[in-house]
Each structure stands twice: as structure tokens, then as C-alpha cells.
Amino acid sequence: MRSKMQHTSIACAACRSQAKSLFNALNNGQLTNISESKSCTVYRKGQILFHEGTRPLGVFCINQGKVKIYKLGYDGKEQITTIAREGGLLGYKALIAEDTYSVSAETLEDCTICFLPKSSFLQTLQESSSFNERIMKQVCHELGVMTENLTNQAQRPVRERLAITLLKLRDTYGLDAHEDGPIEINLTRDDLANMVGTATETLIRLLHEFKKDEYITTKGRKIRIEDPTGLSQAANLY
Amino acid sequence: MRSKMQHTSIACAACRSQAKSLFNALNNGQLTNISESKSCTVYRKGQILFHEGTRPLGVFCINQGKVKIYKLGYDGKEQITTIAREGGLLGYKALIAEDTYSVSAETLEDCTICFLPKSSFLQTLQESSSFNERIMKQVCHELGVMTENLTNQAQRPVRERLAITLLKLRDTYGLDAHEDGPIEINLTRDDLANMVGTATETLIRLLHEFKKDEYITTKGRKIRIEDPTGLSQAANLY
DNA sequence: ACGAAAAATTGACTTTTGTCAGTTTTTTGC
DNA sequence: GCAAAAAACTGACAAAAGTCAATTTTTCGT
Incomplete structure (x- = not known):
């Protein structure tokens, strides 16, 4: 087995994915704040970022690589809802809903992924109304997409x-x-x-x-x- | 055919459904504001509140009765995602996402339903951070539920x-x-x-x-x- | 309560999709 | 690059669910 993970360091402002991430609603100062409280890790293919049913401690932001998001059916079969890629923000819904993760996340390739602790994320959410709006819009939009997926699956x-x-x-x-x-x-x-x-x-x-x-x-x-x-x-x- | 609809008047503060609605995050002043800008209508069974694909002009709050929420598949088959009842708030996701409705809503019985125009709703959302949080949580939670529905449908x-x-x-x-x-x-x-x-x-x-x-x-x-x-x-x- | 219209029900049959078992090919870690 | 392991593929068959057509029952507006 190859070594599990290693740490690295990337400034959000320098992140190639930043422009297309939800964080693009932040101004420079706010982005710097986040950048300083996050940590950045290199994951190998096949590693789990989080498990359905556990409690979130923060959010993940993908700098590089692809991650599958899935829910387990009762016989352990995975239902994959999304493949997330560079710029994708993971795990914030459970955090906001003060709930456990409703899905699991596993890397599909070697990935570089940043972790931002709960407190920083929630603080940013409170302090930046434009970020708040951005997230709110995103979630509402996703709900529309999920409804369509469900209809397709059913019909x-x-x-x-x-x-x-x-x-x-x-x-x-x-x-x-x-x-x-x-x-x-x-x-x-x-x-x-x-x-x-x-x-x-x-x-x-x-x-x-x-x-x-x-x-x-x-x-x-x-x-x-x-x-x-x-x-x-x-x-x-x- | 019976007459289509008629207007009536109900104060939010006096609404039996208010306690279990998302508006329970509002204080008295805010609730009064809303109450004054809304209008209240009695619908007959089988009437459409809004159509998928059209633009929202406000939100609906159910005072009395049940409403089916559905999306149309390509051959016109309905996929019903929810049956909403007293206290249910409808149409706010499209409003927030600045998008067209992703679903349609039709009354299943004679209903009393209030309508709150876009401007009042969005203003309240901006002015009350507790209401904002309430909505945000709700939407995040719904997304988890939809994921489960999708998994069930698929498996x-x-x-x-x-x-x-x-x-x-x-x-x-x-x-x-x-x-x-x-x-x-x-x-x-x-x-x-x-x-x-x-x-x-x-x-x-x-x-x-x-x-x-x-x-x-x-x-x-x-x-x-x-x-x-x-x-x-x-x-x-x- | 009445009679049309809508909805519910049933049976026969078809189609779609899943399952199982076994074989071949590709990927993977060293 | 090699060998083991994982994944991809194939065929035969079974099961689940949908379709169609016809009949009965319920609902609904008057």
C-alpha cells in the first residue's frame, strides 16, 4: 500500500479552482482569512473524505482531482449522486443543517483537497452576506436538479x-x-x-x-x- | 363548474399553521409586516398555484388544505415529490435561486392559501438573519431527503x-x-x-x-x- | 339522489431489467 | 514488466414491472 496522505500548502488566492468555487463571492480580506485557517492535504485514489451518518467538522474544497459523492442503499449498493471536481465544495450542507452527512465522499483519483474547519466556515457565512446568498442560491438550485434526477430515475x-x-x-x-x-x-x-x-x-x-x-x-x-x-x-x- | 376562487383575510399571528411554518423564526414586528403585505385566497380542489417553468412572483403559504408538488416527465407523466399541507411554504426556492419554478403545485382539496409578494419575502430574508438561517437549514435538510428519495427510487x-x-x-x-x-x-x-x-x-x-x-x-x-x-x-x- | 364522467380494478400478455455463473481482459502495486 | 487481483464482459435465464383492453365501481356536480 502506498502512503496514505501528505500535507501541502496552497493559498486560496493562488488556487486555480478558486474562481469557479463558491468562495468567489468573498472579497480579498475574507479569502485571506479562510486561506489562513484551512489545511491542505494530498489524498490517494480511493480514500474516504467523510462517511454518511457521521458529523461534519468542517468543509472540503477540491483543489485538484475528482471525488464521488454517494449514498448507500440497504444492501450496501452505492447510489452516486455527483462527481465533484476542482472548485467543488463538499460537506457544507450537513454543517449548515446541523445534521450528520447524508452522503459519503471518496476520491476517484489522487487529489489535493483543502479542509476548512466548521468555525471558520460558519463565521464566514455569517459575516459575508454575499457568500451567504451565493450558498443559498446554490442549494436552492441543486434541489431543482435533484428533483429532475428523481423524475428521470422514476420515469x-x-x-x-x-x-x-x-x-x-x-x-x-x-x-x-x-x-x-x-x-x-x-x-x-x-x-x-x-x-x-x-x-x-x-x-x-x-x-x-x-x-x-x-x-x-x-x-x-x-x-x-x-x-x-x-x-x-x-x-x-x- | 363552481366559482374559481374567493378572497378572504387571515392575520399571520392568528394563523393556526403559523407555529409550524418557516415563519416561526420571525419576531412579532416582522410577522406583522408580512401579514400586511400578503393576500389570502380560497382555492377549489384541482386549481394550479404555479406551473413548472414560469417565473415566481412571490411565495405561497398554506393556511388550510393539501397541495401536490410535482414535476412533469417528457410524456406528461407527473412525478409527485411532496404533498404539502398546513404551514407549508411553496415557491421560495425558485425565488431565491432567481430561477423559474422547477415544479408545479396543484390543490388536492379546497384550500386557503396566502400569497406573499417577492419583494416582501426577499426583504424579510435580508432583514431577519434568523429567518435566513431557518430557510437555509430547511433547504439543506430537504436536499438530504431528496438524495434519499433518489436512492430509494433507484434501488x-x-x-x-x-x-x-x-x-x-x-x-x-x-x-x-x-x-x-x-x-x-x-x-x-x-x-x-x-x-x-x-x-x-x-x-x-x-x-x-x-x-x-x-x-x-x-x-x-x-x-x-x-x-x-x-x-x-x-x-x-x- | 341521479346519471355522466372519472377512477378503480382485473386479467392476459409483453417488455425491460436484473441475476447468476463463468470467461476474458485490464489494471494495479511492486 | 509481471503476476495477482480487479474489473469487464457474455450468455442464458428469471423476475419485476409495464402495457393494453375491457369491466366495474366510485365520485362529482347538479
Whole structure:
């Protein structure tokens, strides 16, 4: 086993992800405050940031890498709700609701992630009304998205859900902006199945169809989207 | 057709629902402010309060009656996410997110519902930090609930979802507190199917099973829960 | 209470999706 | 780069849930 984690140091102001994070509602002074109270850690692939049901001690901000957010069903099956990436802020909802985590978070690759303790986060939330508004808007918006996800899960066949999921993942895996090559989705079939909400075998068979239809190509586990328009049609969007 | 609606007048301070509404975070002065800027309307069964995709002009607060909240799938099928009742506040998420409604709302019975215009609501949100906190907490909490709903929808068989839905509806239909008789759920089979996320025929067959198992009895459309414990077992909760 | 209209119900059948078992390929840590 | 482990894949089959068509019952407005 490789070593578990190591610490590092990154100023928020210098963080490449800062601009697209919720913290972009903060002014320089506030950002400096946060920057000074946070700590920054390098995680290996497959490490857990937090577990569903435990109490939050602060929030996580992703500087680099991807993190899967999921909830466990009763037989231990994961329902993946999001893949978070650079700039993503994790764990603040449980903190605000004064509740335990309703989901778990696990790194999908080696990641650099900052941790901001509860007190600093809540203080910032109180002191900056623009940050407060930003968060409030974000949460309200997410609720709309979740409602749509639920409706899709309840009403659409697997094939459409897969097409929709692939299109979403295109965004998630898209802005690894520095690289200029085409976009490749790098998830295990299990994880993909747990996003779509289906069995792994069913997922594989549908991927096969999409390959035959030339919407995608695969190279090992990697999926490359070749024809987003075709996928949109398969998704039967309205 | 009966007449569409009529206006009435109720002071928030005198509203039986106020104590359990989000407005209970307000002090007397603030409550009076709201009370003076709202209007109150009696709706007939089956009327639409707002449509998915339109822009909110304010928020609705239910004084009396039940309202179904739903999203339309692409073939026009309703996915019902909640049944709101006395004290429920509707439409504030779209307002806060500066977005269109992500769901629609329709009365399930004759209702008395107050309308508070956008400006008053947003002003109160700005001026009362306790109200702001209250809302923020509520939304964060709802997000956790939605995640659980999504997971259930994706992973549980219809039978379990129905049991869970019936148990939830027991709460919704429960606190018609003044009546002392046992709790009866009064929804069409279609609506119930659209909550559970299944076909109406499937729903009916499962209700039949639950009757045979003596978890419930029915009288016309009305469903009475006789054995919550049995239902919990059928729900396979963990 | 009456009669249309809406809703509930039933049965037969189809389709979709999941499960299981086994094989092949890829990934991973050293 | 190698070997073990993990993941991906395939086929046959089973189960769950949806669809369609027809009938009965309930609800609703008058």
C-alpha cells in the first residue's frame, strides 16, 4: 500500500479552482482569512473524505482531482449522486443543517483537497452576506436538479438515463482544460452503473449499443464521447 | 363548474399553521409586516398555484388544505415529490435561486392559501438573519431527503417504495389534529402511483397485497393504515 | 339522489431489467 | 514488466414491472 496522505500548502488566492468555487463571492480580506485557517492535504485514489451518518467538522474544497459523492442503499449498493471536481465544495450542507452527512465522499483519483474547519466556515457565512446568498442560491438550485434526477430515475428507461449521464460526465471530465485532447470519461463500470441506477451488466450491454451506434468509443475502461448530438437523441430530451 | 376562487383575510399571528411554518423564526414586528403585505385566497380542489417553468412572483403559504408538488416527465407523466399541507411554504426556492419554478403545485382539496409578494419575502430574508438561517437549514435538510428519495427510487422494488410512501403519507394526513378518528389517506390511485413512481395498475395490485396482509384497509379511494409496524417491515427499512 | 364522467380494478400478455455463473481482459502495486 | 487481483464482459435465464383492453365501481356536480 502506498502512503496514505501528505500535507501541502496552497493559498486560496493562488488556487486555480478558486474562481469557479463558491468562495468567489468573498472579497480579498475574507479569502485571506479562510486561506489562513484551512489545511491542505494530498489524498490517494480511493480514500474516504467523510462517511454518511457521521458529523461534519468542517468543509472540503477540491483543489485538484475528482471525488464521488454517494449514498448507500440497504444492501450496501452505492447510489452516486455527483462527481465533484476542482472548485467543488463538499460537506457544507450537513454543517449548515446541523445534521450528520447524508452522503459519503471518496476520491476517484489522487487529489489535493483543502479542509476548512466548521468555525471558520460558519463565521464566514455569517459575516459575508454575499457568500451567504451565493450558498443559498446554490442549494436552492441543486434541489431543482435533484428533483429532475428523481423524475428521470422514476420515469425514464435505463438507456435514456445512461445517455443523460454520459452527457453530464462530459462536462465533469471536460474542463481538464490544460489538456487539449478529446474528453475521456474514466470511471469503473460499477461506478457508472451506480450513477445511472442500474445493474453493471445492463450498463455494459447498453454501452455496447452506443458503441455500435457510434456515439462513443472505448479504450479499456475509458469512454470517449464521439457524438454528443446522437447521445442527446438517445436521451430523448425535451 | 363552481366559482374559481374567493378572497378572504387571515392575520399571520392568528394563523393556526403559523407555529409550524418557516415563519416561526420571525419576531412579532416582522410577522406583522408580512401579514400586511400578503393576500389570502380560497382555492377549489384541482386549481394550479404555479406551473413548472414560469417565473415566481412571490411565495405561497398554506393556511388550510393539501397541495401536490410535482414535476412533469417528457410524456406528461407527473412525478409527485411532496404533498404539502398546513404551514407549508411553496415557491421560495425558485425565488431565491432567481430561477423559474422547477415544479408545479396543484390543490388536492379546497384550500386557503396566502400569497406573499417577492419583494416582501426577499426583504424579510435580508432583514431577519434568523429567518435566513431557518430557510437555509430547511433547504439543506430537504436536499438530504431528496438524495434519499433518489436512492430509494433507484434501488428499492416498488413494494418497498409503496410501503415507505404510505408511512410518509400517514404523517401528512395525520395531524388533521382536531379530528380524532383514525388516519385516512385520500389520494387518487394515479396520484399515489405518481408518488411511488410506478404504473397505476401495479400500484393497485400491491395495495391489494397490503390489504390481504392486513396492513391497510380501503373504503372507496380512502386508505386507512391499520398496521404501521407491518408496513415498516414491508418497507425493509434499515 | 341521479346519471355522466372519472377512477378503480382485473386479467392476459409483453417488455425491460436484473441475476447468476463463468470467461476474458485490464489494471494495479511492486 | 509481471503476476495477482480487479474489473469487464457474455450468455442464458428469471423476475419485476409495464402495457393494453375491457369491466366495474366510485365520485362529482347538479
